[in-house]
Amino acid sequence: MQDELQATAEALAAELGRSVYIEAPGYIPLAVSTHYGALDKARMDALLARTIAPEMVAYYKQWHLDAADEPVHIPGNNALGLLPRVVYPIRHNGRLLARVWLVNAEPALVEDDDATVARAARVIGRILFRRDEKTQQRADADEAALRTLLRGDVPNRQAVxxxxxxxxxxxxxxxxxxxxxxxxxxxxxxVEVTSEALKSFAADVGTASGGMAVIPAAWSSELVAVSPVRGDVQRTGRALAPVLRAVATRHGLQIAGIGIGAAVHGADGLTDSYRQAKYCASVDRKLAPLEGYRDWDHLGMLRLFAEVPWNTDGIDLIHPGLGRLFEDTRSPLPGTLWTYLQCGGDAQQTISQLNVHRGNLYYRLGRAEEILGLSLNDGNIRLSLHAGLLLAKLAGFPGLDTAPIPPFNKTP
Incomplete structure (x- = not known):
């Protein structure tokens, strides 16, 4: 299919005497012809990066390309290094399959050129429709496979x-x-993301994974993928996480958190890896939303809370009675105690971070000791308090929302 599409792009470019750029919805390149005619910075950047810069996407949005049924003329923009363009939508049964982009300069397009592109668009549409049928069949098979693989009670999972x-x-x-x-x-x-948008997102992840094949599916505002491990899980995450976020951006979506489970051999370990990945994603969206990722192998002490409920019961399990500190939602005590422990018990550093008077700090710490019935001079107590407050922060308890983020390494 790709050879057919490329051949069509080359034939159209030769007939028009200008370069042809074919992309799927979401600004995903499908075919680029040999160079003819004018070439601007925007096209060069797109060819080199294999993606469209966010400022270009914002500029193009003014012309509502996804809704267009007729060719759209986009003016040039010197600040963006953009020559004028004409964008031709390719649709089948009303559904947008692709767009053909032509630089409208040196010389400008004429009416006969529109007819030439229209003929080529019918050929491109047939090629893409056949591809989409196969893609949909594969996407359905992938989703069914993942639903089977991520359940632990299904026979023949290895064959799947x-x-x-x-x-x-x-x-x-x-x-x-x-x-x-x-x-x-x-x-x-x-607006809630639709199942159709999620499926389209998953399909594009499957074709844009930077040379790393993945088996994707999406449901309930969540994308799940099985990926081969290249080297180790951290290296795999560094390759795939940016791709996921870039594809999401092209679709007008964002991802709150990304998590990756441990590497496994065979189907038997996949349910554990899935559970670990879900937990890592939950941690990522709490501690560093909308950026990076977390993987199980490098999660460190945050693994402690994977099997603990993220509520008052869980906090009291880590340190009995700690939940009492959160009964007054307006109290500064949780944030003060958290910052003090994050600073290693250094009062001067805590005062600096909280911007409070020394006497105020010691009053708050004394009040916390009184409520909890303990002494902060005990190292073991400080350890369990610190762990319990970290869980409270993960769970979004009041008083810790603006407290400093733990100094755990965020994977870029």
Whole structure:
């Protein structure tokens, strides 16, 4: 299919005497012809980066390209290094399959050129429709496979995994991991992301994974993927997390948190890797939302809370009675105690961070000791308090919302 599409782009470019750029919705490049005619900075950047810069996406949005049924003329923009363009939508049964972009300069397009592009668009549409049928079949098979693989009580799970790996040209017996992207949502909007948007997002992740084949599916504002491990899980995450966020941006979406489970061999360990990935994504969206990722192998002491409820019961399990400190939602005591412990018990550093008087700090610490019935001079007590307050921060308890984030390494 790709050879057919590229051949069509080359033939159209030769007939028009100008370069042809074909992309899928979401600004995903499908085919780029040999260079003809004018070439601007915007096209060069798109070719080199294989993606569209955010400022270009913002500029293009003014012309509502996704809703267009006719060619759209986009004026040039010197600040963006952009020559004028004409964008031709390619649709089938009303659904946008792709767009053909032509630079409208040196010389400008004429009416006959529109007819030439229209003929080529019909050919491109047929190619993409056949591809979309196959893509949809594969997406349905992937979703069914993941739903099977991530349940622990289904027989023949290894056969399901082997078939899914074969479908994506991943060697059987490869070390694999589960990746979870949580909180997939429409950017700057309270509109709930639709299942169709999630499926489109998942499909694009499957074709834009930077040379690393993945088996993706999406449901309930969550994308799940099984990926082969290249080197180790951290290296795999560094390669895939930016791709996920870039594809989400192209679709007008954002990801709250990304998590990656431990590497496993075979289907039996996938449910554990999935559980770990979900937990890592939850931690990521709490501590560093909308950026980076967390993986199980490098989560450190945050693993402690994977099996503990993120509520008052869990906090009291870590340090009995700690929940009493949160009964007054307006109290500064939790944030003060957290900062004091984060500073290693250094009063001067705590005063500096909180911008309070020394006497005020000691009053608050004394009041916390009184409420909890303990002494902060005991190292073991300070350790359990610190752990309990960290869990409270993960759980979003009041008084810790603006407290400093723990100094755990965020994976870029």
């Amino acid at each position: 995994l082997d078939e899914a790996l074969w479908r994506h040209d991943i060697a059987s017996g490869s070390s694999v991991t589960v990746l979870v992207a949580q909180g997939v949502a429409v950017v700057s909007s309270r």
